[in-house]
Ligand SMILES: Nc1ncnc2c1ncn2[C@@H]1O[C@H](COP(=O)(O)OS(=O)(=O)O)[C@@H](OP(=O)(O)O)[C@H]1O
């Protein structure tokens with residue numbers, strides 16, 4: 462079946478559906494959208510959740526801010542407009558992953574509520590799982606795993622989230638993980654419990 466839009470671009474409907482892929486994989490697909498300050502634990506958690514899913518023989522993958530900015534998004538800066546475009550592109554890429562039957566974990570600061578909402582709107586309601594990686598900035602700054610807070614405080618890095626650029630906390634995330642209170646293992650379990658409860662696994 463073809464659907465033509467006003468730009469003469471045609472959407473091709475494929476024979477293998479997302480549901481077919483879910484059946485083959487034995488689980489549903491979704492996006493686990495980790496959002497939080499630099500150093501809050503997004504990458505560590507996305508990686509640990511992905512590892513746990515892999516051990517369970519699930520089809521999963523991680524899209525990580527630092528890594529994606531080396532390739533696909535290496536033309537983007539940390540100004541507000543480029544952050545918006547960064548998140549829009551990752552939303553679209555995540556949609557492809559979800560369509561392909563994969564559980565995709567994304568680890569981007571994604572500081573703006575509107576941009577996260579824009580991505581949420583790309584998905585069915587059960588497919589977008591916003592995970593607020595909640596950690597006080599003083600703890601993130603103390604962790605400073607890449608030495609970026611130190612550079613930001615000394616003025617070497619402009620527009621640094623939480624210091625010279627805003628972070629808008631999620632108002633209604635599906636999951637909140639307080640990484641200052643939990644171990645990585647406990648945090649992973651919290652995500653897996655949610656996926657089981659919602660019958661994604
Ligand atoms: N100015 C500024 N502000 C915030 N972060 C900065 C900045 N410059 C470089 N970095 C490094 O880039 C990583 C964040 O990239 P993201 O793509 O996740 O950012 S965003 O979602 O577009 O806001 C971020 O990774 P994480 O520390 O893993 O969050 C930093 O390592």
Ligand SMILES: Nc1ncnc2c1ncn2[C@@H]1O[C@H](COP(=O)(O)OP(=O)(O)O)[C@@H](O)[C@H]1O
Nearest residue numbers: 498499500501502503504505606640643644645
């Ligand atoms: N419960 C936790 N969850 C995630 N990270 C934690 C936790 N407790 C301590 N950490 C540590 O905090 C740091 C977070 O760094 P990282 O995962 O790179 O954060 P981000 O991707 O948000 O910048 C790591 O050194 C990690 O070991």
